[in-house]
């Protein structure tokens with residue numbers, strides 16, 4: 001097992017002043033925590049990326065994009081290519097986040113193209129999948145997860161890295177976290193689907209996301225099936241995000257013993 005990843009998805013939040021303060025506070029509060037710095041990733045809005053990379057570089061944390069275009073370049077007003085993210089200093093990019101699937105009607109086929117672009121640019125895509133409440137209540141969770149995973153996963157070379165994030169749609173931004181048993185079951189399912197698709201995918205990290213906060217992070221991160229967390233709301237609060245990083249650091253310490 002490798003060290004657990006902690007990814008912050010700031011979504012469309014913050015102004016420069018708030019971001020400056022948040023990062024200063026986070027660096028100060030986490031300085032004494034012996035955490036794997038390259039395993040903390042911040043995904044800010046595009047316009048703040050060059051500012052954030054300057055600050056992260058001194059601290060050793062990584063930069064990520066929240067999305068990328070399915071195209072390489074061209075007349076696509078408002079789009080940002082995976083290559084552009086790479087050039088500015090990103091190492092990761094989220095693809096298929098449920099807010100993109102929901103508000104921008106992104107299909108599995110489209111997400112697959114984005115993942116392909118990310119891999120081509122040398123980024124590590126974080127492929128987000130998850131069921132809606134309706135699908136869960138209809139008993140369709142595992143089937144939906146299988147369809148989303150297989151249909152939105154691009155072809156991957158053996159030397160390329162990617163990450164999967166399980167984010168039940170009903171748990172995102174709602175304060176309603178999935179139960180420990182549900183997380184364990186879905187993560188086991190994703191891991192077995194990955195291995196069925198390619199035995200080399202045994203080591204692909206599977207993260208959990210959806211209302212992760214300072215209170216529940218420790219329990220979620222202690223699960224063997226959970227290789228990290230994708231955090232929205234709580235990543236904008238220095239105290240909460242520090243507690244989450246501390247929880248990941250503590251679990252990583254145990255793994256590395």
Ligand code: PGA
Pocket residue numbers: 009167171172173174175209210211212230231232233234
């Ligand atoms: P949340 O968001 O932590 O606010 O639920 C998670 C996400 O959207 O990635």
